[in-house]
Amino acid sequence: MSFLVIDANTHFGFLPHRDTDVSVDRLLASMKELGVASALTYSLKGVSYDASEGNDETYAVTRANPKLRPVATVDPRRHIGVVEEIEKRKEQGFVALRLFPEVQGWSINSALTKPIILTLARLHMPLIVSGAGSGTPTNVLRAVENAEIPVILTGVGYFNLAEALEVCKEHPSVYLEAQIIDPPDSLRVAVDAVGAERIVFGSNHPSCSMRASLNLIAESGLSNREKSLIFSGNVRRIFSRVKFPEDTLLSLDMPFQGIPVIDIHGHWGKWPFPMRGTGVDFTLDLMKSRGISKCILSSSYAIVYDFVDGNEQMAQAIEGHSELLGYVTVNPNYYEASCKELEKYAKKPNFVGAKIHPGYCKVPINAPRTKLLVRKVQEYGLPLLIHTYGAGGPAQAAELARECPACPIIMGHGGADAWREAAEFARDVKNLYMEFCCSVLETGKVRRSIEIAGADKVMFGSDIDLLHPGFIAGVYEEAGLTQEEKEKVLYKNASAVFGIQP
Structure with missing residues (x-):
């Protein structure tokens, strides 16, 4: 079976702490090589320097590249104009908001988050945020538990998967990114616990290997229906008002075949x-x-x-x-x-x-x-x-x-x-x-x-x-x-x- 793939977690820009190529060209080349039809993306400038400038960059890049869909970010430490920035980007067609408390040094379960969550609920805008680390999924749950917005937790791995699954059981609109749910049958365990409908594909590319995360789902032993939901079906449902390209299907070659x-x-x-x-x-x-x-x-x-x-x-x-x-x-x-x-x-x-x-x-x-x-x-x-x-x-x-x-x-x-x-x-x-x-x-x-x-x-x-x-x-x-x-x-x-x- 061929799969339509939408990557819910990509970015572009520059990394000051390492020399990995995280350019738009690198992202698009990987998508073309591997058969990824579309990707949600954001500018790293908006995370590390200035949210508004980063969002402007994201807007320009996604307007120029029809396979990319824009994700906005804000830094609540600035205090000034945070809600207005979210509203502006929603009007421009940004499909979600991404927060980075783990990078910027503030707590997701703090007073800083409340006006952001209320704004997202009013605008019907999904939230994407890191779920990495012990206690983080629970803190995200506490921040959003009274809001009816989809929330995608990125970076959940085997160390805190059990906690993240309990969070999914408690909040019906929390989803897990599958990027590093990487033990051999942990995706099967996760699907059995909360359903394939609650897991989405994301790669954190270009920083991290897109091929590795694709392999993880392709070789998971899940049914084709379950894989299809994770690869794209759930993202299309969460972002039901967004039109995604459907002209590309997953293409994974076997470069090591026949080699011991x-x-x-x-x-x-x-x-x-x-x-x-x-x-x-x-x-x-x-x-x-x-x-x-x-x-x-x-x-x-x-x-x-x-x-x-x-x-x-x-x-x-x-x-x-x-x-x-x-x-x-x-x-x-x-x-x-x-x-x-x-x-x-x-x-x-x-x-x-x-x-x-x-x-x-x-x-x-x-x-x-x-x-x-x-x-x-x-x-x-x-x-x-x-x-x-x-x-x-x-x-x-x-x-x-x-x-x-x-x-x-x-x-x-x-x-x-x-x-x-x-x-x-x-x-x-x-x-x-x-x-x-x-x-x-x-x-x-x-x-x-x-x-x-x-x-x-x-x-x-x-x-x-x-x-x-x-x-x-x-x-x-x-x-x-x-x-x-x-x-x-x-x-x-x-x-x-x-x-x-x-």
Whole structure:
């Protein structure tokens, strides 16, 4: 079935804090390439500098580009002319109002919001606002609970999905953007809880990967009817007075078809989020759906609680499944016990690396305890996957790699939003590598990382079964990899580092 797609969350302009291309041209090119028929959009100038100037820019851009529909924004901190600005933009044909309390430093559930909500209710104008973070969906609910206006919550992820679903149950006009509802079956859980009629497609493009969010819905296992509602049907109903183009249908190619894939970042175990699927069979089905021939897993139980018991449980679970390989999880707080685990699992042919999660251990990547333990990992000839997330993490990983030069070290998540830093260190440190699984997938990060560090330093990791492999694959698929780059990134680099065949 072909789908009409309307993206409810896009923008354009300039980002002072990073050099991602967020131009109108980039937005339109992605829409054309992927078959997105239309998009709601706003100017970033209106968020960071001046709402009125930003809205003028949005008006001009959408008048010049018939596939784009204008979304206004205001900053209530200004106080002067806020209501009048909303009224003006409504008269000009702006289809919704977008608020940014999380960027501008004010509370959505404050006195600042009340006149805005009353104005939107009077004008029958929908509200789009971030639902990211614990407590945020509830605060939005309190701000709008007496208003009969549609509200789209953006940025809801697995950490606060349960809260957002409860908000939807309490308020019949609250909708969830699906962009980062990214565990393999969490969209199914959300649809079962509140109905497909309450979820809309949005990508946060060009800042974030449009392809990844499209993959998430296309590969969700939902029915075609449910997908159709999410891709465009619900937006068309919410914005029933708006005419959207219908001359383009979703077009997703399969650029990795026929190429083996080794996924170097997977998990076995349970997670405290709205997701039903777990276990070996679930993981194998996900792998098959994405052409993943081998996946290296660590135990979530070993990471978040008892690493000895977690390693043992996972070893038993994956035994006899040649597609599944293991990381022995070790903990710098327990050096002697970790050494025993390394001794035990280094002898097992289906355990091919070690895993350290500094966040759960509460020990920095470059702490003396971590370095001591990684020297022992090096003695056993095992590669190390180490959770590396945020500014400063890649520098610590590079320090660790320089002190253990015979140990291949992979930066799990590639530093996340610090991927530029990670790529520069991967370029400069011979035994340092990166992969990119992460909920917030910045557009262009794979292509740019390869340009900085080289294709020899990049591998494929999905965070299966916490995240959907199709979602993560999207940021790789959009990178325009050559055949040689595809082979290196998808399996050859992992094959060489771990000594395994796809």
